[in-house]
Amino acid sequence: MNARRAAGGDRLDTLPGAPALPVRPAEPGARPRFARRTARLEPAQWQALRAEAARRGLTPTAVLLAAYGDALAAWSGQGRFAITLTLFDRPPVHPDVNLVVGDFTSLLLHEVDRSRPGTFADDASEAQRTLFRDLDHREFSALETLAEKSARSGATESVPVVFTSALGLTDPLGGEHDLDWMGNPVYGISSTPQTWLDHQVIEQHGALLLQWDVLENVLPADEADQAFSGYVDRARRLADEAEEWDTPRPAGPSAAGRSSPTGPPHRESAGTGTGETALPLHAGAAEPPLFLIHPSGGDVLCYGELVGLLADDRPVVGLTDPALTGGVGPADIPALAEHYLDAVRQHQPHGPYLLGGWSMGGTLAHEMACLLERRGERTALLLMIDSNTPDRIRTLHGQGASQAVAAVRYLHSLAAFLDLDLGFGPAEEAELLDRTGDDIRRAVTQRLRDAGLLSRRDTADTRLRVFERHLRILGEHRAGHLSDPTTRLLLVRAALPSPHNSGVGMGVDDAPDLSRLGWDGHVRGPIHEVVVEGHHYSLLTGDAAKTIAEHLNRTLAALPHPLRQPSDAATSDLT
Structure with a gap:
């Protein structure tokens, strides 16, 4: 890799x-035409x-x-x-690969x-x-x-x-x-x-x-x-x-034409601010689509390997924080969930829905399901990949020190997910914790440039602001209760402690003593817990991703077809 x-x-x-x-803004709630x-x-x-x-x-x-x-x-x-x-x-992995339909x-x-x-x-x-x-x-x-x-x-x-x-x-x-x-x-x-x-x-x-x-x-x-x-x-x-x-x-313009130098104009999205929210991760004809919500930091491209392992011809749509695409990110978990539901309805106006995510993404998926239930809509499946109950997450407060703590955790999460040595040991961590304000962002930007993760003209400013906001609102959130007995929960749990950020109160290894990562009291439907060999940051790659994909494929295949609204659903479907 x-x-x-x-x-x-x-x-x-x-x-x-x-x-x-x-590009012109799409009307909120309008179906793609x-x-x-x-x-x-x-x-x-x-x-x-x-x-x-x-x-x-x-x-x-x-x-x-x-x-x-x-x-x-x-x-x-x-x-x-x-x-x-x-x-x-068709990669030549077998002499009869041309006989495979897929x-x-x-x-x-x-x-x-x-x-x-x-x-x-x-x-x-x-x-x-x-x-x-x-x-x-x-x-x-x-x-x-x-x-x-x-x-x-x-x-x-x-x-x-x-x-x-x-x-x-x-x-x-x-x-x-x-x-x-x-x-x-x-x-x-x-x-x-x-x-x-x-x-x-x-x-x-x-x-x-x-x-x-x-x-x-x-x-x-x-x-x-x-x-x-x-x-x-x-x-x-x-x-x-x-x-x-x-x-x-003749030569065409070398600059960006109608757009700004950083790329095409962003479309207006439903909800708070502007910016793209729903990004296609896989095209397909099966219904309904699977929606995967971002982890802390807001990006959904981390799901690429997992999505590539899914077996059915199902569209997969990633929901990313609008602040990463030129918009304004909502200030708490319920508002963020409402924003994403607006985007979801542009793809699928009515349920049952398939929602999931890794870490913070699982918490958001649960909140979205709770909001949908209050409106009489059904969620058929929740996928939560190593999502600790938010009750164990501690809030980042104020400015200054909280920015430095968020920056330290951000660098550790990158190192763990990418399996890279960023040269960020205890001495460097202590030095960053002594910095304040813009000096923090400059230091992180320089470290990522030195590691080849940022070009000389790019900065880490937006990423850091989004990551800090996510840690803060996760710590302030308390999970609701999903009372629909027909909603299945596929809960993935990492078998190993993370090499970074473990047990610090940000949603990584914060509930090792709790059954089912603390979600027992927050759902009523059947829970299938899968313990996967790997740590929190390794679950979306390699053998761990293959294991998760196998269980997700089986779960999707076992769902009733076609999926029905609550009035038509039978409890017998859950067996």
């Missing part, structure tokens, strides 16, 4: 954000495009990726940005650069070189890349503009095919709510299908129509006019 992090580290400092498309634009290159025209690409030593995917990049550059007014690539990848997709980040003058042929060649480089690093996924970038910048980032190529797929027998084996498409639409734009290229009956699925709650439909029309016209000219490949293109 450290080798992969090092391999991708140099790229993170220069990787741009998503294209700054004209996608609309599809479709065009078709007939077999003769598609063959002409492929032949010209082959003559220039280019793959069709690289050509269409370059044309898509041109369309996004024109729409956003940017010269440099990143998009997400969907890769269909989800073999992975996500990569692809950089587009139009900041220098050139021709389309130049851009397509560069797209192909970059694509091959991306494929060489496909084990370092988009999710992991964003997690690393998030750790360095102090802001949770997403790249919600997607390119999916189904060209050149092979069937289970190993032969080239189009998608006829799936039947004739009657209707289709991608519907991941935190994706703004998803472009798919598909070959069928010898023709090329070009499809844009646009989130029209967020992107203006008329501008999307214009951008799509320009893209399709460009693809047809590339097929029909050889000179189109070599026409000079």
Whole structure:
């Protein structure tokens, strides 16, 4: 893992954000509304495009990726940005891997650069070189890349503009095919709510299908129509006019176009302040989605490995603290839970719900379930990963010393989770505890830069403020009671003490003497407790994550299907 992090580290400092498309605030409570634009290159025209690409030593995917990049550059007014690539990848782990039916997709980040003058042929060649480089690093996924970038910048980032190529797929027998084996498409639409734009290229009956699925709650439909029309016209000219490949293109803007230098504008979210709250961790068609709430610190990208081990085709949505994405974080646990429920309803207006989280995330999931119950809604499953009862957490009070204590705990949590030596021993801890105010944040920022976790232009200020707020509101919170006897609790408990922050009153190893981490009096439904070999900070990686995923997969599979509202649910479902 450290080798992969090092391999991708140099790229993170220069990787741009998503294209700054004209995002508008989504209406609170509105369901995501996608609309599809479709065009078709007939077999003769598609063959002409492929032949010209082959003559220039280019793959069709690289050509269409370059044309898509041109369309996004024109729409956003940017010269440099990143998009997400969907890769269909079956790793050669077994001779019969092609006979396995399952989800073999992975996500990569692809950089587009139009900041220098050139021709389309130049851009397509560069797209192909970059694509091959991306494929060489496909084990370092988009999710992991964003997690690393998030750790360095102090802001949770997403790249919600997607390119999916189904060209050149092979069937289970190993032969080239189009998608006829799936039947004739009657209707289709991608519907991941935190994706703004998803472009798919598909070959069928010898023709090329070009499809844009646009989130029209967020992107203006008329501008999307214009951008799509320009893209399709460009693809047809590339097929029909050889000179189109070599026409000079001026340099695009090297700055951020419509956006600020730090990336795309953030959408208005429901609840307190602005900033993204719900981030997709996995796309899927099964219902209902699984919502995973952040631990202390606010980030949800820590769930990447666990989510990748889940067996069913279920959407997984992470709920992150809005302060990490340019918004304002609510000041107590109930207000934070209300904020997240507003975001949840945009994905799923009514229950039953599947809620969970690690550490603080489990406490928030429980509070959200209590709030839902008061409104007549049901939570079918709570997943709590080493979440101690908040009754054992001690409050951070005041300024000065509390900031220093929070900073010490933050550095210890990073070291334990990442399994890194930050050079932060007792002497360094004592020195940091003597600091105050901005001096604390400067010291933490410098230590993270020295460890390669922050670039020279980024700071730890936002992360520290969020982490301190979370410790404070956890200490002030007292868990309510969930009286629904049909809500299942999957409770994961670490078998080993943590190497850092153990028993200090922040929710790590604070309830070793309590049955079921102190949650017996706060739930009425069945509790399945799983003790996992590992410590608090190691549960989301390696063998521990596999064990948790196995139990979660079994629990999800055992839920009644379809899930029902309380009036229809039977106690017999719990056996």
